Each structure stands twice: as C-alpha cells, then as structure tokens.
Amino acid sequence: xxxxxxxxxxxxxxxxxxxxxxxxxxxxxxxxxxxxxxxxxxxxxxxxxxxxxxxxxxxxxxxxxxxxxxxxxxxxxxxxxxxxxxxxxxx
Numbered sequence: 001x002x003x004x005x006x007x008x009x010x011x012x013x014x015x016x017x018x019x020x021x022x023x024x025x026x027x028x029x030x031x032x033x034x035x036x037x038x039x040x041x042x043x044x045x046x047x048x049x050x051x052x053x054x055x056x057x058x059x060x061x062x063x064x065x066x067x068x069x070x071x072x073x074x075x076x077x078x079x080x081x082x083x084x085x086x087x088x089x090x091x
Contacts, residue, residue, distance in 0.1 A: 004029070015036050016035065016037075018032055018036045024063040024064055026053055026066050030049060030070060033074045036074070037077070040077060044077070045074070049070065052066045055081060
C-alpha cells in the first residue's frame with residue numbers, strides 16, 4: 001500500500017497596496033479589495049460582502065461605513081491566512 005501523497009504547500013503572496021480612492025463607490029471598493037488580495041477566493045466571503053452591499057443599496061447605509069467594514073472583512077480573511085501586513089494593504 002502506498003502512503004498518501006503529502007499536499008504541496010503553496011506560498012500565498014502578500015497583499016498588494018492599492019490606495020483607497022476618494023470615490024465612495026461600494027462596488028468599486030469590492031473590486032479594489034479583490035485586486036488588493038488577488039489570491040482570495042471571494043466566494044468564501046460572499047455572505048459578508050453581499051450583506052454589506054445590500055445594506056448600502058437597499059437600506060441606504062452610508063457608503064463610507066460599508067467600505068470600512070468591507071476592508072475589515074478582507075483584512076480578517078488575510079489575517080486568517082497568516083499574513084502580517086493585512087491592515088496596511090486595504091487602505
């Protein structure tokens with residue numbers, strides 16, 4: 001019987017530093033954050049992301065508040081992956 005193959009460790013790159021623009025668009029913020037953290041599978045954060053976007057679109061929640069929380073969602077996911085400069089990347 002052959003031993004089970006050992007999964008290959010994949011190096012996860014550090015997030016990119018893409019400055020936060022003055023534009024207060026929630027959709028553009030989601031796109032910017034997805035570019036900042038290109039290796040993330042955003043489907044794992046879809047519930048959190050869609051809840052925040054809907055709060056803005058349907059309930060009229062302030063765009064800047066929603067963008068701030070979106071950045072926190074991405075930063076938390078980054079930190080779970082063991083990255084150290086997560087907070088700096090989203091801003």
